[in-house]
Amino acid sequence: MSKVSCEIVQDLLPLYYDNVCSDDSKRIVEEHLVECESCKEELYRIKADFILPKEEMERNKNDGNAIKGISSFWNHSKTKSFIKGGIISALLLSFITLGYYGLFHWHITNVPIEVVEIKNVSKLENGSIVYENDITDGYSIYRIKYDMDEKGNFYLTPLRPIIKSKAQPPYSMVKGYDIFNIEGQEMNREGAEIKALYYGTPEDNILIWKKGMDLPKASEEIEDMFHFE
Structure with missing residues (x-):
């Protein structure tokens, strides 16, 4: 696997610190931290100073529950109409989520x-x-x-x-x-x-x-x- 850049790891560190990232992301971060002093310092800074607002933690939890709900609905759906409706709902949710994160969470300014x-x-x-x-x-x-x-x-x-x-x-x-x-x-x-x-x-x-x-x-x-x- 190619070496992951510091920018990608530093974007993952807040999720890693709050233990809400995937197992693969967690493994990537931990492997990178073994060799990267600057990303270790970034994690120290997050531990010392960063407090995720309670509202955002609750939002993350609700988002996770919503995704699990969609997955469960997909697995147990037995009719084509439900499957079609699930696909449309998932697409709409994806567009809304991308728009939300694009405006409020993508650090580009x-x-x-x-x-x-x-x-x-x-x-x-x-x-x-x-x-x-x-x-x-x-x-x-x-x-x-x-x-x-x-x-x-x-x-x-x-x-x-x-x-x-x-x-x-x-x-x-x-x-x-x-x-x-x-x-x-x-x-x-x-x-x-x-x-x-x-x-x-x-x-x-x-x-x-x-x-x-x-x-x-x-x-x-x-x-x-x-x-x-």
Whole structure:
């Protein structure tokens, strides 16, 4: 099987953390985590900060029950009319679900940098860069896209769905500290050297770090925050 990208695994991590993904997806994530330090850090971040709203958990549960109900109906249906009706209902449900997730859950919209503040950049004892971010417009983000160009510029791009939702405590990735492991990311990219780290896109970004920059040592409190057994 071909190697799964970090972007796919990071999209699966919230489902993996909440134990609502398939067994195959769970196996893919766990095999990837064995070798990928950056995706481990993403899982740590989710464990520390991410709280799935109760309404969404209930929705996921209801969706699962609905799918099981459709499957049961299909297996026990004995007439062609019921089968035809089931097919039409399944198609309608698929279109509605795709539309819903496309608007509310597919993270495809970049967060404008004018609503982002990056501060308190420092370095952990293990060499990882740690920084504090604050998204000031009050809307949630739950995904950071990792990308690197041929010049060694690495971009952390915050993404949202088309329809935004208000941020709720404890704010997940909207407010708080985040880490970036340069050595781990270089290993994931077959040794390609990272020369600069930016928050945003190539066209709209904030510089976090560049090679040769002397970063202060992280405080003891921050070290404890990112110390995982």
